[in-house]
Amino acid sequence: MKKVLSILLASMLALVLAACTANESAGNEENDSSNDNSDGGSEEKVLYMNNGVEPTSMNPPIGFDANSWNILNNVMEGLTRLGKDDTPQKATAENWEKSEDGTVYTFKIRDNAKWSNGDDVTAEDFEYAWKNLVDPETASPAAFLAYFIEGAEAYNKGEGSRDDVMVEAVSEKELKVTLTSPTGFFINLTANPAFFPVNKEVAENNPEWYAEADTFVGNGPFKVTEWKHDSEMMMAKNENYWDKETVNLDKVHWAMVNDPNTEYQMYKSGDLDSSAIPSDMADQLLDSEEAVIEDQAGTYFYRFNVNKEPFQNKKIRKAFALAINQKEIVDYVTKNKEEAAYGFVSPGFTSPSGEDFREHNGKMVEPDPEKAKQLLEEGMKEEGYDELPAVTLNYNTSESHKAIAETMQQMYKKNLGVDIELANAEWNVFLQNQKDLKHQLSRSSFLADYADPVNFLESFVTDSTMNRTGWSNEEYDNLIEKAKNETNDEKRWEYMYEAEKVLFEEMPIFPIHYYNQVVLQKPDVKDVVRHPVGFLELKWADKE
Amino acid sequence: MVKYITKRLVLMILTIFIIASLTFFLMHAIPGSPFNEERGTNETVQANLEEHYHLDEPLLVQYFIYMKSVVTFDFGPSIKQPTETVNDLLGRGFPISAELGIISIVVAVISGIILGVFAALRHNGIIDYMAMAFAVLGISIPNFVLATLLIQKFAVDWDVLPAATWSSPMHMILPTIALATGPMAIIARLTRSSMIETLTQDYIKTAHAKGLKPWKIVIKHALKNALMPVVTIMGTLLAGVLTGTFVIEKIFAIPGMGKYFVESINQRDYPVIMGTTVFYSAFLIGMLFLVDIAYGLLDPRIKLHKEGGE
Numbered sequence: 001m002k003k004v005l006s007i008l009l010a011s012m013l014a015l016v017l018a019a020c021t022a023n024e025s026a027g028n029e030e031n032d033s034s035n036d037n038s039d040g041g042s043e044e045k046v047l048y049m050n051n052g053v054e055p056t057s058m059n060p061p062i063g064f065d066a067n068s069w070n071i072l073n074n075v076m077e078g079l080t081r082l083g084k085d086d087t088p089q090k091a092t093a094e095n096w097e098k099s100e101d102g103t104v105y106t107f108k109i110r111d112n113a114k115w116s117n118g119d120d121v122t123a124e125d126f127e128y129a130w131k132n133l134v135d136p137e138t139a140s141p142a143a144f145l146a147y148f149i150e151g152a153e154a155y156n157k158g159e160g161s162r163d164d165v166m167v168e169a170v171s172e173k174e175l176k177v178t179l180t181s182p183t184g185f186f187i188n189l190t191a192n193p194a195f196f197p198v199n200k201e202v203a204e205n206n207p208e209w210y211a212e213a214d215t216f217v218g219n220g221p222f223k224v225t226e227w228k229h230d231s232e233m234m235m236a237k238n239e240n241y242w243d244k245e246t247v248n249l250d251k252v253h254w255a256m257v258n259d260p261n262t263e264y265q266m267y268k269s270g271d272l273d274s275s276a277i278p279s280d281m282a283d284q285l286l287d288s289e290e291a292v293i294e295d296q297a298g299t300y301f302y303r304f305n306v307n308k309e310p311f312q313n314k315k316i317r318k319a320f321a322l323a324i325n326q327k328e329i330v331d332y333v334t335k336n337k338e339e340a341a342y343g344f345v346s347p348g349f350t351s352p353s354g355e356d357f358r359e360h361n362g363k364m365v366e367p368d369p370e371k372a373k374q375l376l377e378e379g380m381k382e383e384g385y386d387e388l389p390a391v392t393l394n395y396n397t398s399e400s401h402k403a404i405a406e407t408m409q410q411m412y413k414k415n416l417g418v419d420i421e422l423a424n425a426e427w428n429v430f431l432q433n434q435k436d437l438k439h440q441l442s443r444s445s446f447l448a449d450y451a452d453p454v455n456f457l458e459s460f461v462t463d464s465t466m467n468r469t470g471w472s473n474e475e476y477d478n479l480i481e482k483a484k485n486e487t488n489d490e491k492r493w494e495y496m497y498e499a500e501k502v503l504f505e506e507m508p509i510f511p512i513h514y515y516n517q518v519v520l521q522k523p524d525v526k527d528v529v530r531h532p533v534g535f536l537e538l539k540w541a542d543k544e
Numbered sequence: 545m546v547k548y549i550t551k552r553l554v555l556m557i558l559t560i561f562i563i564a565s566l567t568f569f570l571m572h573a574i575p576g577s578p579f580n581e582e583r584g585t586n587e588t589v590q591a592n593l594e595e596h597y598h599l600d601e602p603l604l605v606q607y608f609i610y611m612k613s614v615v616t617f618d619f620g621p622s623i624k625q626p627t628e629t630v631n632d633l634l635g636r637g638f639p640i641s642a643e644l645g646i647i648s649i650v651v652a653v654i655s656g657i658i659l660g661v662f663a664a665l666r667h668n669g670i671i672d673y674m675a676m677a678f679a680v681l682g683i684s685i686p687n688f689v690l691a692t693l694l695i696q697k698f699a700v701d702w703d704v705l706p707a708a709t710w711s712s713p714m715h716m717i718l719p720t721i722a723l724a725t726g727p728m729a730i731i732a733r734l735t736r737s738s739m740i741e742t743l744t745q746d747y748i749k750t751a752h753a754k755g756l757k758p759w760k761i762v763i764k765h766a767l768k769n770a771l772m773p774v775v776t777i778m779g780t781l782l783a784g785v786l787t788g789t790f791v792i793e794k795i796f797a798i799p800g801m802g803k804y805f806v807e808s809i810n811q812r813d814y815p816v817i818m819g820t821t822v823f824y825s826a827f828l829i830g831m832l833f834l835v836d837i838a839y840g841l842l843d844p845r846i847k848l849h850k851e852g853g854e
Contacts, residue, residue: 054625230637262797432580
């Protein structure tokens with residue numbers, strides 16, 4: 001026993017000593033390398049960013065979220081790329097032609113568009129990628145975006161064939177796309193990472209080409225040079241990029257730090273150039289010079305379930321909508337400088353006549369406790385209620401959603417004299433129940449995939465997976481259908497204005513606030529572009 | 545002894561089997577699915593996916609498929625990251641978690657014992673009070689609070705250590721302290737009280753009377769008996785450190801196993817849930833078993849098996 005114990009102690013001691021010495025020598029290395037960084041700052045520009053988590057997938061049709069887009073949008077490029085003004089600019093495509101009726105597009109791909117391995121980017125790479133996007137085997141969550149392409153929806157739903165998807169490489173550098181209708185915002189869509197090309201030769205040789213840094217082949221301003229899964233990623237300027245002169249940064253380092261406080265502390269200690277703002281510090285930090293506030297196309301809102309009592313009644317729905325004061329919620333509860341929402345389409349979409357969608361349609365719903373109370377009484381009379389059926393408000397578990405829900409509970413108590421219950425559930429459970437129409441009143445959010453109001457409004461057509469209210473309105477469905485098929489842009493916008501009015505006349509939903517993107521960014525970092533549709537752009541970024 | 549070990553092994557396998565079965569049925573009892581997305585795929589695609597992962601089969605059939613994967617320890621690819629198998633994820637995350645856990649345990653044991661011994665030797669003196677005040681703080685401050693505090697002081701305010709991530713030994717210092725402080729405090733208190741008790745024993749007085757050097761008495765005679773209670777709670781501490789790593793890993797952005805454990809449940813990534821749960825429980829049960837064996841070896845008074853007396 002004596003021996004056992006002494007061996008045990010000795011080995012522990014040895015381990016600790018080893019750890020200590022290792023620490024010391026590494027400490028020196030650490031200092032050396034950090035010195036190198038500061039000395040070499042003028043030679044090599046490295047931007048330190050945080051992606052929070054590992055990108056869901058670097059395969060363009062699968063990585064359909066901000067975590068993947070942050071990376072993908074900088075190592076790949078579609079036919080177009082959103083410019084600093086958030087409108088689509090020529091990128092891999094040098095120009096394009098539209099047929100008379102607006103349904104056939106022919107893109108000419110740049111001669112000097114190259115993959116990071118030196119291959120030419122060809123029309124065939126696009127054809128291959130887009131057909132994969134809608135291939136039911138790929139199971140892409142973004143496939144619905146491509147339903148504007150002739151034959152895509154049928155193929156994706158298992159009813160058509162790959163050959164019938166009307167994307168065709170006419171020649172090595174010419175891509176012809178036939179749309180089901182003259183979709184006015186198709187060019188906008190081509191900037192979305194789901195529509196990025198895939199190097200066909202590489203992908204056919206190695207179906208998992210996107211899984212590692214060594215095998216990843218992109219065509220964007222940067223290339224992936226190092227990728228330690230769930231830990232970090234390194235990007236370097238892509239020498240084969242057609243517009244490499246524009247790219248200022250030499251490298252971008254991506255950390256994957258998923259704790260907002262740690263992220264902020266790393267930012268403070270200089271390990272990161274940009275950080276989200278921990279919610280409990282928003283008050284102090286939002287007014288600092290390092291805070292960057294950008295719009296995000298999206299709306300935080302609530303869904304009624306029109307199949308459940310008492311919300312089958314339009315007046316009761318309206319009463320519940322008018323009893324909420326959005327301004328008070330953003331000023332005193334979320335305190336994140338969001339804009340209070342009185343419509344569903346967020347501001348920032350400019351019509352052909354140069355008018356903002358939001359300004360044209362104005363406030364669709366405005367807090368009005370008096371009217372709310374009156375509407376509630378009328379609604380209850382219509383339904384023959386002596387007492388309002390019990391109402392439960394559902395939200396997915398999160399401190400910020402809870403704070404909003406509790407505020408709404410008080411507003412209903414104060415403005416309508418109605419006591420409602422709150423219930424929360426973990427996200428996946430909540431989402432399932434919302435889709436199964438098990439809630440009465442539930443928290444919701446919408447983030448736009450592409451910059452067009454129809455993207456918001458199509459959510460509430462009868463069969464949309466985003467509907468989740470049980471609401472179905474023929475007039476509304478028709479207006480959206482028309483908005484998608486109209487060639488005349490002015491008219492198209494008229495239909496969309498009209499559709500939003502119908503939506504709020506019926507009130508199956510009501511808005512709380514529009515989203516924004518709030519980050520801290522070091523003052524020496526310039527021209528990082530954060531598009532309202534959610535992708536981050538480092539092509540022009542610079543560090544002084 | 546052999547009989548005892550065999551019996552324990554059988555019990556261990558039974559325990560793992562029960563854990564695996566419970567996990568399976570619990571995870572299928574919660575609503576939601578791995579393909580439940582805000583912007584979902586269409587029904588045909590959903591159906592294809594469910595077929596591919598056998599999620600359309602009756603639950604019992606799925607149960608047998610999973611049990612087979614548990615037995616062969618091949619859980620197949622993750623549903624959410626199909627380019628990687630569950631074993632890949634475990635192989636990547638576990639060594640890092642283990643490294644953090646082992647270093648923390650070692651640091652906790654050694655510093656805890658040293659602190660405890662000194663406190664006992666200077667019983668009711670200044671050192672004792674300071675050591676115990678430190679220990680009480682260590683026990684009462686949760687490791688995630690301590691972690692954030694450490695980062696704030698050492699990384700942000702003084703800028704002497706890196707704030708987070710796991711790329712050099714320097715990065716290991718703060719998470720190790722955060723994780724080791726709690727167990728260290730417990731060990732220190734335990735060592736102190738049992739040391740004080742041991743020091744009053746007759747055989748220690750005899751040793752003094754024989755004229756042995758005081759440090760020799762402490763290390764050779766007193767400590768080895770005083771440490772028995774520490775060995776007893778090693779099992780519990782180990783479990784604490786293992787689960788503690790989840791929180792610490794998240795705060796320090798350490799790419800260990802904790803992330804897969806927690807994320808897989810949120811995402812309903814069934815193969816990863818099964819893989820991490822079975823692996824973790826097997827590991828924990830195995831460690832507890834080793835602690836028990838070590839306990840028996842260290843203290844001959846403890847009989848591991850009833851037949852020993854026959």
